[in-house]
Amino acid sequence: MTESTAAIRTEGLTKHYGDVKALVDLNLETRLGEVYGFLGPNGSGKTTMIRTILDEIRPTAGTASILGLDSHRQVQEIRQHIGYVPGDLALYPKLTGHDLLTYFANLRGGVDWSNVRALSDRLDADLTKKVGDLSSGNRQKIGLIQAFMSRPDVLIMDEPSAGLDPLMQREFQAMVREFAAEGRGVFLSSHTLSEVQRVADRVAIIRRGHLVAVEALEALRSKAMRRVVLEFAGPIEASVLEAVEGVRDVSVDNRRAELSFDGKMAVLLRAVAERYDLVDVNTREADLEEIFLTYYRDESSESREADDATGSPSPDEVTV
Amino acid sequence: MLLQSVFTKTIRDRWLGMTIASVTLVLFMLYAMAVYSDIDLSIYTNLPEGIRELMGIPEGADAASLSYNVMLGFVGAITLAGLAVSQGSASIAGEERSGTLGILLANRKSRTRVLVSKMAAMVALTLVGALALLAASHLVPIVLAVEIGETHINAMMVHLVVNALFYGFLAMAVGAWTGNRSMASGVAVGVMIVSFFAVGLLPLVESLADLVRVFPWYYYDGSEPLINGVDWRHIAVLGGAGGLFSAFALVGVNRRDLRGPAVGDTLLDRLGAHPLTDQIFDRLAGNTRVARPWVKTFSDHQGLLIITAVTMFGMMGLLMGPMYAAIEADVAALSEFPEEVLALAGGGDFSTPEGFYEIETFSLMAPVAIMIVTIVAGAGGLAGEESRRTMGLLLANPIRRSRLVLEQALAMTLYAMIVGAATFVGVVGGSVIAGIGLSVAGVAATSVLVTLFGLVFGMLALAVSAATGRMAAAVYGTIGVALATHLVNSFLPLTDRFSGWARWTPNHYYLTSDPLVNGMPWGDAAVLAAIVAALLGAAVVLFERRDIRQG
Numbered sequence: 001m002t003e004s005t006a007a008i009r010t011e012g013l014t015k016h017y018g019d020v021k022a023l024v025d026l027n028l029e030t031r032l033g034e035v036y037g038f039l040g041p042n043g044s045g046k047t048t049m050i051r052t053i054l055d056e057i058r059p060t061a062g063t064a065s066i067l068g069l070d071s072h073r074q075v076q077e078i079r080q081h082i083g084y085v086p087g088d089l090a091l092y093p094k095l096t097g098h099d100l101l102t103y104f105a106n107l108r109g110g111v112d113w114s115n116v117r118a119l120s121d122r123l124d125a126d127l128t129k130k131v132g133d134l135s136s137g138n139r140q141k142i143g144l145i146q147a148f149m150s151r152p153d154v155l156i157m158d159e160p161s162a163g164l165d166p167l168m169q170r171e172f173q174a175m176v177r178e179f180a181a182e183g184r185g186v187f188l189s190s191h192t193l194s195e196v197q198r199v200a201d202r203v204a205i206i207r208r209g210h211l212v213a214v215e216a217l218e219a220l221r222s223k224a225m226r227r228v229v230l231e232f233a234g235p236i237e238a239s240v241l242e243a244v245e246g247v248r249d250v251s252v253d254n255r256r257a258e259l260s261f262d263g264k265m266a267v268l269l270r271a272v273a274e275r276y277d278l279v280d281v282n283t284r285e286a287d288l289e290e291i292f293l294t295y296y297r298d299e300s301s302e303s304r305e306a307d308d309a310t311g312s313p314s315p316d317e318v319t320v
Numbered sequence: 321m322l323l324q325s326v327f328t329k330t331i332r333d334r335w336l337g338m339t340i341a342s343v344t345l346v347l348f349m350l351y352a353m354a355v356y357s358d359i360d361l362s363i364y365t366n367l368p369e370g371i372r373e374l375m376g377i378p379e380g381a382d383a384a385s386l387s388y389n390v391m392l393g394f395v396g397a398i399t400l401a402g403l404a405v406s407q408g409s410a411s412i413a414g415e416e417r418s419g420t421l422g423i424l425l426a427n428r429k430s431r432t433r434v435l436v437s438k439m440a441a442m443v444a445l446t447l448v449g450a451l452a453l454l455a456a457s458h459l460v461p462i463v464l465a466v467e468i469g470e471t472h473i474n475a476m477m478v479h480l481v482v483n484a485l486f487y488g489f490l491a492m493a494v495g496a497w498t499g500n501r502s503m504a505s506g507v508a509v510g511v512m513i514v515s516f517f518a519v520g521l522l523p524l525v526e527s528l529a530d531l532v533r534v535f536p537w538y539y540y541d542g543s544e545p546l547i548n549g550v551d552w553r554h555i556a557v558l559g560g561a562g563g564l565f566s567a568f569a570l571v572g573v574n575r576r577d578l579r580g581p582a583v584g585d586t587l588l589d590r591l592g593a594h595p596l597t598d599q600i601f602d603r604l605a606g607n608t609r610v611a612r613p614w615v616k617t618f619s620d621h622q623g624l625l626i627i628t629a630v631t632m633f634g635m636m637g638l639l640m641g642p643m644y645a646a647i648e649a650d651v652a653a654l655s656e657f658p659e660e661v662l663a664l665a666g667g668g669d670f671s672t673p674e675g676f677y678e679i680e681t682f683s684l685m686a687p688v689a690i691m692i693v694t695i696v697a698g699a700g701g702l703a704g705e706e707s708r709r710t711m712g713l714l715l716a717n718p719i720r721r722s723r724l725v726l727e728q729a730l731a732m733t734l735y736a737m738i739v740g741a742a743t744f745v746g747v748v749g750g751s752v753i754a755g756i757g758l759s760v761a762g763v764a765a766t767s768v769l770v771t772l773f774g775l776v777f778g779m780l781a782l783a784v785s786a787a788t789g790r791m792a793a794a795v796y797g798t799i800g801v802a803l804a805t806h807l808v809n810s811f812l813p814l815t816d817r818f819s820g821w822a823r824w825t826p827n828h829y830y831l832t833s834d835p836l837v838n839g840m841p842w843g844d845a846a847v848l849a850a851i852v853a854a855l856l857g858a859a860v861v862l863f864e865r866r867d868i869r870q871g
Contacts, residue, residue, distance in 0.1 A: 047870075051868070051870070054715075054716055055715075056711075056712045056715060056867070057867035058867060076718060076720055079715075079716060079717060079718040080718045084712075084713060084716035086709075086712045086713050088709070089713075090709035090710050090713075091713070092708075092710060094620075095609075099609065102610050103610035103616060104713075104717060106610060106612065107612075107613070107717040107719055108717050108718060143713075146713075
């Protein structure tokens with residue numbers, strides 16, 4: 001496998017459920033050696049995309065390939081190279097973790113059991129209990145071990161850190177980074193941005209079945225958007241702030257204003273200081289959540305049609 | 321006292337099942353009466369009194385009372401009781417297992433009120449089903465212009481409702497005390513089946529005849545309410561017991577810690593952990609269970625398999641030989657009756673050991689036993705994985721969909737063969753013990769045929785679950801088809817016009833040739849095997865083409 005081989009590649013991937021367009025003309029390519037974050041709110045099509053490339057469901061149009069292998073015709077070969085953590089993980093409740101991992105190891109073949117032991121030590125997983133008796137976080141650990149234990153070339157994970165406590169999330173993120181450093185491909189869907197922020201090299205944003213953007217994480221951050229909180233001696237008007245170029249999402253509460261800003265700070269400060277008595281300024285780098293929401297707005301006109309079809313709330317209702 | 325929201329939700333969850341059951345019962349009633357009014361009934365009315373009573377046929381029986389006998393006395397009563405059991409076991413234990421009871425009880429409502437509301441819903445739905453059946457019983461004869469004579473349909477229906485609720489409350493009580501849904505429905509259905517057969521068989525043995533009073537089914541139709549009207553003493557016994565169960569349920573649910581959705585330890589686990597038994601049970605229930613999908617499916621239902629095989633071996637195999645020897649003299653009189661009558665009773669002749677075994681063991685119980693294990697395995701292996709949402713993960717492993725279907729079919733075939741073999745050994749054993757001299761080749765042929773016949777329905781369940789991924793469609797669809805082909809095959813041959821239609825059912829290729837006497841009908845076996853193969857092929861193709869369901 002050379003660096004040039006795409007880990008996952010989709011071309012015009014489309015999936016309709018009756019009238020519902022779950023996935024519309026999705027084109028993306030992920031590389032080996034990178035962690036690819038797949039971001040979107042609940043119901044945006046993340047799981048549909050993953051289930052389609054795994055041949056669980058069949059696309060209405062378009063194709064997908066993993067490691068250059070067609071996701072439908074060569075699925076058997078693909079399955080030998082992937083690890084998978086399904087979203088909303090369900091396992092066999094009556095099997096112990098040990099039996100369950102043995103089952104999947106037998107199906108897969110060639111699993112080195114010392115990997116399982118190392119992973120379960122690392123995640124502090126209890127393999128002796130029945131899976132149905134475990135808490136959801138501990139059950140998730142079994143699912144993760146199951147995906148990592150065969151050391152697959154491509155890891156596909158749908159909301160993998162669900163239920164894990166923060167300590168374990170960090171451990172899991174470290175595992176993901178190590179995996180990518182070994183030249184494997186990691187595809188990770190999530191609706192929590194902080195997680196992706198910590199592990200992903202590149203991020204795709206999906207919304208109502210449409211791919212909104214693909215960016216390197218650095219590029220996302222370099223949008224350099226900041227959150228600014230201004231406090232004044234007296235009441236102010238939002239319109240004054242909104243008139244400044246680069247200002248958006250203004251909310252004013254009497255003498256306090258909050259806004260997003262991606263211009264020169266001097267311009268903003270000059271504009272408000274001219275009109276009002278500025279008491280305090282507090283500013284920080286916007287997190288991905290805020291950038292994310294900004295993206296939604298920018299792309300909202302393009303996918304307006306799809307919004308109407310699915311009947312979900314329009315992005316304008318999403319406020320910061 | 322009544323919580324309206326709980327009551328209406330329970331009704332809403334259940335009305336579809338009850339509606340389907342009611343419509344089916346009404347259609348069957350129409351069908352049964354149409355068939356009976358088409359055939360010459362003198363074969364029944366000329367039966368000697370003893371035999372007629374045994375078959376539950378009233379004096380001067382007509383098309384109507386015969387239909388009522390089948391539809392109310394057997395099919396309708398079992399259906400409504402089964403639905404009540406399903407509701408009773410779901411009401412507390414079911415919600416505990418799915419983890420929803422905690423949410424339900426977090427709403428500042430007492431456990432008593434929740435359970436009372438669920439009881440009320442069960443009673444209401446049972447009444448709805450009974451009313452549909454009652455209306456059909458009155459209307460169908462009018463539609464078909466059949467004379468109904470002196471029959472007490474309303475009285476029968478009173479017995480039927482009280483009987484159904486008895487089993488429903490029994491299931492509810494067991495569920496409320498244990499929180500174990502399988503145990504609740506298992507105990508109630510077990511009591512129902514055992515008492516149904518006891519009431520049918522015990523009167524054949526004079527010295528044991530009085531024992532039937534121990535079995536609840538006796539209080540359903542032991543007094544022949546269709547002929548004699550309501551027997552209030554019997555109603556009081558059944559109703560009183562049902563009331564006691566409901567009181568038990570109310571006490572039980574209030575006294576106990578609620579269970580979560582956790583799995584808990586089974587008896588096998590405990591035996592496996594015990595130093596005296598761990599080696600044996602590690603082998604039984606250890607790592608080998610997860611070697612391959614077919615091994616896993618095979619071990620998933622091994623409890624059910626063992627119980628079914630042992631029942632067929634012991635009760636339906638071994639025991640029936642001595643049983644026949646004990647009643648041989650009493651049933652000798654039966655040999656004088658026209659073949660059609662006996663054919664109706666299950667396709668055999670009570671007066672010969674072959675006929676006795678055919679009626680008691682092979683005509684109904686053996687196919688049902690094999691169907692139970694194969695349908696459970698067949699539906700569980702594909703649709704079960706999908707409804708538990710584990711199929712996606714399973715198929716992310718290097719296993720082809722076609723291979724998975726074939727492995728499930730393999731597990732199912734082994735199940736059928738084990739129950740078939742247990743039946744064979746049991747029947748041969750029973751014959752040897754009682755010295756009634758059944759032909760071993762005949763028993764072998766019949767056991768092979770019943771295995772194939774049961775597999776037809778197991779494969780149907782597999783094909784339906786491959787096509788739809790839905791447990792309910794696979795299980796209830798298959799049961800519906802099995803019931804329909806059974807009725808077609810047992811009634812249509814009695815008519816002149818439709819007698820040829822039976823050959824379109826698999827049932828026709830099972831016992832028609834009298835394999836217990838005549839040995840293996842290779843042609844019939846080939847037909848059954850071909851149906852099995854065709855359904856398996858269909859399952860592979862259908863599963864290959866479809867989107868996997870997610871829950």
